[in-house]
Amino acid sequence: MSALPIADFHVVRAHARKKAREHRGMLLVMLSLYSLAAIAGLVAPLIIGKITTLATTHRLHDHEITVLVTQMLAASLLYTLFSFLARRRSYILGEKIFAELREEFLHSVLALPLVEVERAGTGDLLSRTTNDIEALARTVRFAVPEWLVAIIQAVLTLVAMVLVSPIVSLAGLVSLPVLFFSTRYYLKYATPGYLRERASYATLSGTVAETTEGARTVDAHRLAERQKKRVDGNLRESFYSEMYTLLMRMNWFPAVESAFSLSVAATLGWGGWLALNHDVSIGAATTIVLYVVQINDPLDRIIAWLDELQMGQSSFARLIGVSVVKDERPTFSVEPHNEVITVRDVRYAYREGYDVLHGVDLVITPGERLAIVGPSGAGKSTLGRLIAGIDAPRTGAVMVGNVPLAAMPLDMLRRHVALVTQEHHIFIGTVRENLALARPSATLPDVEAALEAVDAIDWVRALPDGVNTELGTTGFAITPAQAQQLALARLVLADPHTLVLDEATALLDPRAARHLERSLSAVLQGRTVVAIAHRLHTAHDADRVAVVMDGTIVELGGHDELLAKNGEYAALWRSWRNETTSAS
């Protein structure tokens, strides 16, 4: 299992900048609207200050009051209007960017090199597709806009303070060092805590999922008590990680809140002192105090969203990490001149120094049916993967018509050979969509012909909407055997000249498997078939049988030929149906 990469900080930053550049126009409009809103929001304290000055100098009259309050109202209306426009735009922009990000992510996922997909497994990708996208949703929709708004508000309030009275504003700065250092400390220790918290809830979901899906096993093996304890154990881990981040906040909050009231008290005292000495007007002092109280809110939001932003960044890094993987398939598009598959002195290792194939030679002629048998771990599946062109051998070559399979562009490879595994996946979508993925240009008659070929047309027609019935996790449920039939129908549509079947029917009930193999052999007449066989009747039907043991082909030949040879294969066959000969 090799994990998929996570983008580093520079890639993340470059990516974020690129996004910002792409939407420069919309961003600019949005930021301007937010600024206008923030400016309108600064008017009310100014007017209160004015009223205070007028009142203390006994120059306040009804006429001024009407004018000032009207101005205040107008400013509030503008504040509301601009806020509405700015927020609406920012949500729309957020949705747009978020949609782009997830689509770009899925695009990268769908372009992952075949070998990477086979190797990395789907667990990590799945969690990126669901958990990280969800985490990013919060960041893009709320954290980033809220944070930008807060910064604009804070900066503009600061500007207003300086414009009203630079000297009084000085006192408002006392909170900044406290905020800066306490927040830096907090973020350093809290963010890993939040990541641990998130992981602990994922584990909890996993335990509940396992318990629910494996209910029968839980019951049969009396595991209820144990699973209960596991849920409790997961909760304990969640609890401790929650308590850790809580304690971090319990250290941080008092510092932040005290810093805020310290700045209010300092401004009030300092501004009052200056006003007492007639260095500034009482109104200016009042306005600055109101501004300091007011600026605490955006400052609070700036620092409160930081941890969310940090976590969003880590999800973002995991999402764009997938796009860092480049398909290193060398692609020289030379069309092979025939369909003969040649395996020449092939060696392969998953770990350096541990070859699982030790020099395999094999020529597969077009139309041949070759069965590969042998014990588990002998290298059957690896050989199959190489013949299917998914990976290149360490040394030696696997070629079709003298063109190395692993060097073919994917589109071309698919026209030559396909690998069919025991995994049969039915996608969310109609029966037709499920089949047409193998050939997007397929017409309805093509699809029906493919279904007919695999003996599935009758039950498909009997579905509520026939070939247009929605299948998959959210649609109509079909049996595993039916799913396998659809998987075979896909192959009929894909129409490669060679098929590699790896345990394709092993997970099914053996009775169903035999039925499938019959329809398969009828359908795939004329194709080259390499079947990695679990069941020996597959071998019996094959033109040739390759017995693989410890990474080499120890026997190769027709069924009868190998029986006559009385070697490994013959021993196996006898034990499989020792009485058959007398019966048939």
Place this chain on the structure above:
Amino acid sequence: MFTLPYRELPLADPGTPDATSGSGYLRWLAKKQWKTLSAAVLFGVGWMLAQALLWSAIGEAIDTGINNHHPSRLLFWVLIVLVLGIVQAICGTLRHQLSVENWMYATYRSVQLVGRHVALAGLAVTDDIPAGDVVNTVAADVMRVGGAFDVIARFIGAIVAWIVVSFILLSTSVTLGLVVLLGVPFLALFTAPLMKPLHASQAAQREAAGRLAALGADTVAGLRILRGIGGESVFFDNYRVQSQRVRFAGNRIAAPQAGLESGQILLPALLVAVVTYIGARDIVAGTLQPGQLVAFFGYTSFLTTPLRTAIEWVISSTRALVGARKVLAILAITPLVHETKNPRVWPEHISVYADEVSGLRIEHGSFIALVTETPTEATQLTDRLGRFVNDVHGVTLDGVPLDAYSLDDTRQHILVSEIEPRLFSGILRDELMPHGVSSLEAMNEALEAASALDVLDALDGGLDAIVEERGRSFSGGQRQRLALVRALLSKADLLVLVEPTSAVDAHTEGRIAERLRNYRSGRTTLVATTSPLVLEHVDTVAVVREGRVVASNTHEALFREQSWYRNLILRGGDA
């Protein structure tokens, strides 16, 4: 660092909830944690009041300190501002701690209840509710239940702050007092209608987003196929269509969301303007001091916070009710099989296990195979033998009905291993022996019998290796063999294995069949299978057609004499 003492979670016993209704459940939870709830309310009130009273101090500083030229008064009120700030910091921090605790108590208690119930009645649960929904309840719904308990302290604090502010205003100006006392609920009523369109469009987006997530997960799950035989562009287009749907559903939220937020700016601003106007005229009339006007302005602006909190409360309590109903829906499901009242003591020795309905008889010490025409028939029979269904009429142990014994005893002595047994995440050793200690020797014997030693060899750490969730890092064949090891190690008196070797290759299958018999000698084993490699190693094959045992003989004899049996075994006879 200062914290209040807290109770450790998870709870030893989550208790028995009031399951009559969603609100009943929430009330039950509240009762269970009334102490932390009350304490949180107390600090919530203190926190809100300190914020409100700050304005009194500022007003006094302006009036008595600056306007009346009293530097010492100014200093006094500045100190009061500091003290209020400290009170606010302390109350706010402790309130936060208690809110998190309240959230956790409600959430964790619900998780424990659901977790326990799923462990006990899982089979019945998945009959009614898809496994994905159960997981979603634990991942999301319980958090919503907890959410209401988080907000409540701030909500009550908000109400108290509003009343206190109103009375402070009333004591100086009846008009201003009434404006605020009545104005705030009036504003709240005005804000409420703004939330309706928002909720509707949010629900629409959540649904679209849920579908998108499912589509994404589905694409990833089938990625091998998409990359193997093509169709990426089709699936990418599907995803993009749904993604754009989510986006446009999100755009529809933009206006109501922005409306709600700007409404929360406008409505209090109107109140502020009214208060400022009345207050300024009072100054001219000589009934109000300038500093008092500043304080009134401050109070009214501050009341935005309680207003927001009230809105948050409405949202979170609505969600909590929905969450509570989801939790109760799971808890309401009763186990499929009812426990026996006054069970008999499990006998020391059982000579014959019998099913009178099918006529199947399994004698002690025998190694029998069950062959049926369809897999369903086999499962129906084995489910009855293992009492996985309620109706086990006719199943007897030495003539005593199976359901005369306790379910727990039955599970302990009769193990039915289904066709695709699950593995769970954990240390491999514990997963193979979930009920504890077997000797290393016994472990090796079982591994040998199930031909699973090679699985172990390939693992870093051998028996100490970690099994991933659902055992997904193993191949189907490896999973099946490990599950077989687990079944063998259970040492059940009667072991029923359903197609235990369907996913392994012929070499291995033959080996397992051979060794299984020796491993189980002296105990009783029934294998439901049609694999000739297994059948040739059993004492007797019982063939069931249309629910009845129609033949019982050795595999050899049946194969020789019965052509339909031969056909059944050899895929319909076209070999």
